[in-house]
Amino acid sequence: MRVRTAAVSAVVCTMAVALPGPAMADPSPAQARARLVKLNEKADQLVERYNRASEAYKTARDRYRALDAEAAADDARAEELRAELADLAARDYQLGSPLSWQRFVGSGDPEAVLGGMAALEQLARDRAARLRAFESATARLRQKRDRAKAVLAEADEARDEVRREQAQVDKLVDQQTALLRRLGAFKTGNPQSTGKTYTGPASGNARRALEFAFAQIGKPYRYGGTGPGSWDCSGLVQAAWRAAGVTLPRTTYTQWSWGAARRVPVTAAQPGDLLFSRGLGHMGMYVGDGKMVHAPQTGDVVKIVSLDGYWRDRLIGAVRP
Known part of the structure; x- marks a missing residue:
């Protein structure tokens, strides 16, 4: 210790x-x-x-x-x-x-x-x-x-x-x-944000999880945040899949371990899959079309990002709940 x-x-x-x-x-x-x-x-x-x-x-x-x-x-x-x-x-x-x-x-x-x-x-x-x-x-x-x-x-x-x-x-x-x-890049976010409407191709519980995550877009990141007004990365994903009827562990490490038998390559990810970065310090949820919804870091808000450039090099794998 x-x-x-x-x-x-x-x-x-x-x-x-x-x-x-x-x-x-x-x-x-x-x-x-x-x-x-x-x-x-x-x-x-x-x-x-x-x-x-x-x-x-x-x-x-x-x-x-x-x-x-x-x-x-x-x-x-x-x-x-x-x-x-x-x-x-x-x-x-x-x-x-x-x-x-x-x-x-x-x-x-x-x-x-x-x-x-x-x-x-x-x-x-x-x-x-x-x-x-x-x-x-x-x-x-x-x-x-x-x-x-x-x-x-x-x-x-x-x-x-x-x-x-x-x-x-x-x-x-x-x-x-x-x-x-x-x-000049600090974003306070809006804890009352109603987010966006998910209109992608996912179905079943993956669709429900993404609908929840999209509804959080614009809310601020806060470390340790588990909603409803602010989120950290694993807290957001856990809550999204809980809304879809699936219980995930709380932290990024435990979610990665929980999904040991459910891992797929990032290139094979489907909408709703969990995406993990190197070192397991960060994660998000695959949206489809090469994009991810996530709660980034201090001074930012829940948002959708493209998985090119920085994220393409950092992601190590995906888990399908």
Whole structure:
């Protein structure tokens, strides 16, 4: 964990040095755009790590909540059994134990003695069963509390990782924003955008996914965004296919792994297929006609781009949900 965080810090520091400070001359538009491309590529990787850390935290947090609820139920049952045993012990103290066989010896009636002894045996079994149930409930409670503590510690560690990653991403976002504003290219987007209408050839659930994605066009990119007013790349694709009835994992890495048996070459992509870039830091959805709809990066909006030039060289594969 420390090694990875240190590596992230080193990357950010390197970029900070590479970017000119206020006292330095402004770069030419061409230089600024070249730096922005590199910055966006670094940000893609860092945002993906942030998303994975966020998912790890959510998973650990949900596991803890489930275990905590189970422990609470076991605690209530154990308390109920403890109260029953305490009540029996109090009555024994006040009235004498009903399990004493001597009370039947002097009756002179063998059948009464045998019947009484049988009743005592049944009563003893009942008390033993209650004691075993109590011991079992308390043992389960201890185990679940121990598991809950371990999972809570895991959740705390994941939460701290999210905060560390977020701090690094925020630094990059500030640099991206400053550079985009210098270029006059920063787009705020419209969280209320109604997007565009999909009129392409896709059918079935692929069409429904693309209809959803097209309706988000014009909304701003925001790292970690899962809608409805802003999106990141994997959040947009996940929501689009959810609208089509298909459940995808949250992050780019997990979506690529999820589609291991569904991968196709980019050249064979069909509308609705997921497209992945080198390093798995970015993704989008194939529209058809050599185009992709995606949520790009800070300072941009959900939009359709052509897969020539820059994207032709960066895409490594497609997944068909």
